[in-house]
Structure formats: structure tokens, C-alpha cells
Amino acid sequence: MADKATGNISSSIMSDFSKMTLGGTLSYEPANAGDKWVYLETIADGTSSLLVQAGAQYSERYVRTDGTETETATGDIVRWIAVKNTGTTDGSTATSSGVVLSLEGSAAYNNTDGIFIDSGEIVAFKTAATTLNTLSAISVTVTNGIPASPSSPGDVLLQVAAILDDVSV
Secondary structure, X not given: OOOOEEEEEEEEEXXXXXXXXXXXXXXXXXXXXXEEEEEEEEEEOOOOEEOOOOOOEOOOOOOOOOOOOOEOOOOOEEEEEEEEXXXXXXXXXXXXXXXXXXXXXXXXXXXXXXXXXXXXXEEEEEOOOOEOOOOEEEEEEEEOOEEEEOOOOXXXXXXXXXXXXXXXX
């Protein structure tokens, strides 16, 4: 099937004395017609909320004139997702705030299941069965490269691209 998602990453690790490199790919090829792309830009703030809301339009090659486009639902399953913290509040105003994603409900700066995305960074991952109603995001204050405070630092613009299993198909 076409429309495969692929991410690449490489990391320089260890001290300068014993530097090494790790690299690899993260790919997902849609399994059937129920696997669909969604792309959106969304703003995370200091209140935990769903990263992708129900009712977001799936990316389709053609837009219907009758307004019956396919939309996301809370039970849709995240198969592959990439999330970028743009480092801005609105596309142009810079921010140093980070974002924490939670795969199991409400996001917080100190989630034990949290995925932290610092300003300007991107993450890509696959999930086994995470649904849109459990994937949440919150903006966080960052100190020394880690989420450091439950206080609301304000808005963070995120770019989200994902392949979701549309459970209504």
C-alpha cells in the first residue's frame, strides 16, 4: 500500500573521549484502507488537552463538495506519529517552552509516561494501541533542558503528522 511513513534519526552519544553513533529508521506502511493520514498544527498550553481532537479532517487527495469528509474520532488508534515543537507560540513569536505528551490520559510536566519535546525538537514514534482520547499534551516550563514546573508557560505551536487507524472503516 502507498503512503508509507518513514522517520530517520541519528544520535552522537557518549563522552568526547569515546564518542559513538546510533542510527536507524522508524517506518510504518498502512495496513489497509482504515489507516489514514492526518496533518495539523495545534497549540498546546498549560492545560492538558487531547493532542488531536475528534473532528479533525483526515488528509485526503480530494475534498468533497458535499462536506462529508472523513474526520477523526476519539477511538482512532495512533499507528505512527511525528510531533514537532516549532519553538514558537504562533508560528512567529519565539518561545523556550517545552511540551510533554502523555499516552495514557492527562499530561503533566512530571508524567512518568511522558514524552518530552523541547523547543525546536521533534519526536516520532509508533504505538501499540494508543487512541486519540488518551494522547494528550501540555506546555511546560523548561529549566536546564528538563520539564521543571507545573506553572503555565503559555502557548506552544505544534506540527503533528500521523497515520491513524480510522476505526469507523
